[in-house]
Amino acid sequence: MSVKMQQPPQLADERTLSSRAAVGTVFGLEMRQRLRGRAWYVMLAVWFVVIGAVFLLATATMGTITGIGAVLFDLVVGFVLFFGLLVAPGLSANAVNGDRAAGTLAILQVTLLTPGQLLAGKWLASWVGSLAFLLLSAPFIFWALALGGVPASEAFVSLGMLALELGLVCAIGVGVSSIANRPLFSIVATYMLVALLALGTLITFGLSTALVLEEAEVTTSYYNHTEPMPAVGPDGELPAVDPSKCVTETIRQPVPHTERITWLLAANPFVVVADAVPYARSGSGDFAYVAGGTRPPGVMESISQQVRTLQAGPDLEVTCEESLGEPRDVGRGSPIWPLGLVLQSLLAGGLLLLGYRRLRTPAGRLAQGTRIA
Amino acid sequence: MTNEFGGIVVHAAARSFGSVQAVRHIDFEAPPGEVTALIGPNGSGKTTLLLILASLLAVDSGSVRVGGIDPVADPQGVRRLVGWMPDSLGRWDSLSALEVLTTTGALYGMRPEERTARAHELLETVSLTEYTRQPARVLSRGQQQRLSLARALIHNPQVLLLDEPASGLDPGSRVDLRTLLRTLAAAGKTVVVSSHVLSELDEIADRAVFISRGESVRSQTLDEAGNQVRRYNIQAEPMSALAAELSGHGMRFEERGDSRRLEYQVMLDSTQQAAWLLRTLVLADVAVTAFAPAGGALEETYMSLDTDRR
Numbered sequence A: 001m002s003v004k005m006q007q008p009p010q011l012a013d014e015r016t017l018s019s020r021a022a023v024g025t026v027f028g029l030e031m032r033q034r035l036r037g038r039a040w041y042v043m044l045a046v047w048f049v050v051i052g053a054v055f056l057l058a059t060a061t062m063g064t065i066t067g068i069g070a071v072l073f074d075l076v077v078g079f080v081l082f083f084g085l086l087v088a089p090g091l092s093a094n095a096v097n098g099d100r101a102a103g104t105l106a107i108l109q110v111t112l113l114t115p116g117q118l119l120a121g122k123w124l125a126s127w128v129g130s131l132a133f134l135l136l137s138a139p140f141i142f143w144a145l146a147l148g149g150v151p152a153s154e155a156f157v158s159l160g161m162l163a164l165e166l167g168l169v170c171a172i173g174v175g176v177s178s179i180a181n182r183p184l185f186s187i188v189a190t191y192m193l194v195a196l197l198a199l200g201t202l203i204t205f206g207l208s209t210a211l212v213l214e215e216a217e218v219t220t221s222y223y224n225h226t227e228p229m230p231a232v233g234p235d236g237e238l239p240a241v242d243p244s245k246c247v248t249e250t251i252r253q254p255v256p257h258t259e260r261i262t263w264l265l266a267a268n269p270f271v272v273v274a275d276a277v278p279y280a281r282s283g284s285g286d287f288a289y290v291a292g293g294t295r296p297p298g299v300m301e302s303i304s305q306q307v308r309t310l311q312a313g314p315d316l317e318v319t320c321e322e323s324l325g326e327p328r329d330v331g332r333g334s335p336i337w338p339l340g341l342v343l344q345s346l347l348a349g350g351l352l353l354l355g356y357r358r359l360r361t362p363a364g365r366l367a368q369g370t371r372i373a
Numbered sequence B: 001m002t003n004e005f006g007g008i009v010v011h012a013a014a015r016s017f018g019s020v021q022a023v024r025h026i027d028f029e030a031p032p033g034e035v036t037a038l039i040g041p042n043g044s045g046k047t048t049l050l051l052i053l054a055s056l057l058a059v060d061s062g063s064v065r066v067g068g069i070d071p072v073a074d075p076q077g078v079r080r081l082v083g084w085m086p087d088s089l090g091r092w093d094s095l096s097a098l099e100v101l102t103t104t105g106a107l108y109g110m111r112p113e114e115r116t117a118r119a120h121e122l123l124e125t126v127s128l129t130e131y132t133r134q135p136a137r138v139l140s141r142g143q144q145q146r147l148s149l150a151r152a153l154i155h156n157p158q159v160l161l162l163d164e165p166a167s168g169l170d171p172g173s174r175v176d177l178r179t180l181l182r183t184l185a186a187a188g189k190t191v192v193v194s195s196h197v198l199s200e201l202d203e204i205a206d207r208a209v210f211i212s213r214g215e216s217v218r219s220q221t222l223d224e225a226g227n228q229v230r231r232y233n234i235q236a237e238p239m240s241a242l243a244a245e246l247s248g249h250g251m252r253f254e255e256r257g258d259s260r261r262l263e264y265q266v267m268l269d270s271t272q273q274a275a276w277l278l279r280t281l282v283l284a285d286v287a288v289t290a291f292a293p294a295g296g297a298l299e300e301t302y303m304s305l306d307t308d309r310r
């Protein structure tokens, strides 16, 4: 070591670290490490193959249906969300405690970097890392789009919502990683939280329906045909029903007031994405009318329909048409996805806040068994 | 000496982790322009004290001033002043040595040209220019230690906190480290070094603070340490003549059991007394073959403190 010490031109006490520079530096640090490692590329490759396989399989099995583009599109969006929920925790949930384990967290903490800037940088890096997966699935989304039947607005809203959901899951992961000590534990905990959102909301909803059962007068109508009806009329058309045969009766029975608990479902990422998309539907019906004919609703579209039906509450007046299987017209109802985003943001924000408290220095209480250095 | 505007003043600092009292009561002063050694057995609280000074840990009670600033009230102010080298080797595996330094510089708010220039300069200082573009993971332990030292210096801090900087360094690098620390102290910086290599500290440090079980038990300057009661080892041919002469002057001596050759150890109050004894022995025709302090000045204090490891 040759000893040469020069006074740097800038005086030490003049130096300040702007938030942009701080977040940018942490982001750059994270991205550089990710881009130079192999794990991320392997994950990207696996992702591409899996989404591609799902897409091709779906095209092969449903190739003849009209409006296939829309169904495929919905399927791809659903799968991308599903795999995204699997990938995002892996990218985010060891962001902070991974550094702690490697001994580099204290080195960052001792600089002018604040905990908020550290969390922001880490979150941004994991989000951008997971957006790469979304980008990689774009070819399939646009392929489905090219097959026709999906308005571009639907595609862009879907992509936007997917990106937003990935961001929220990354925020949850980064939050958990700054609370929990061990990377393994925080990754598992983040998966649990994501499972809680995706499955736990469904289960809780299912179990809670029993709690909202209430006696109510339900008017039910049905066609009372005395003679058996032929399955198909002579001209190949469905036989016409006789409106005069429609009978109505009213009974008291317990009905679930689902409108009171539908908010539980709002926190589900699938519901949020499905519900935010402006489907090109014309009113109600199993078959939506799109340019060039009718098509069956896709997975995501049916999720949205069902949630809005639940949101509308019990059907206290079943008409004759509905008794034949035609769904009830609840219109588009009011959107539930903003509520979902709020619930998810509250969860992510709460976790990040706890994480922020943990990262504040000079540290007061330390979690059992952690050393700063 | 130490005032509001420079150096470190710690008064009655205490910090515990749950039931473990890592720091019970530490009084500590490190004036600018001097190298202060922090000495104590494993688990005595040295690293904890350095973390407190680096504004990473808060004290439970007591007062801490680094460059006149309270780290709890104004951590950012302290961080601008302080360069901290941890004892654990944390590293960003895939970053090159240069990037490690420039990234840290960026987080201290240094401008791009400034931090790049400074990084190159420091890589030269710690003799790592060959590894400028190499990923940090290929560096050997000693090289990483040197990179860690450079990282602590990147923003030209007024106060340097080094936690066992010499561990893992080869003899040449230790000499370089010593020179570097003396240069920094001469430039008016406050340097605090914790280390277990006391002979090394004898040469680097101006003063030393001894810590045992979380308490500062002794604080002395190296001049004081040099003038205290010390043990001397003496060998002669034959040893019986030496024994007779020592007894003749009423001096107590004991046989050292931990050496390969037979040696007598005596306690001497000062260097003057040592000179007198040697002259007396030589004049009495005792063939003295070895006459030397048993250890360094700091080692002497350390042993006399009878500190325990935890």
Ligand SMILES: Nc1ncnc2c1ncn2[C@@H]1O[C@H](COP(=O)(O)OP(=O)(O)OP(=O)(O)O)[C@@H](O)[C@H]1O
Binding pocket: A366, A369, A370, A371, A372, B017, B020, B021, B022, B023, B040, B041, B042, B043, B044, B045, B046, B047, B048, B049, B087, B310
């Ligand atoms: N975060 C923590 N949680 C619990 N105990 C801790 C923590 N940090 C330190 N300790 C305890 O405090 C004591 C002092 O630790 P410290 O690391 O300061 O020792 P040290 O003097 O640096 O030792 P060494 O010479 O081995 O580096 C030890 O007994 C240690 O177990």
Ligand SMILES: [Mg+2]
Binding pocket: B046, B047, B048, B087, B163
């Ligand atoms: Mg230590």
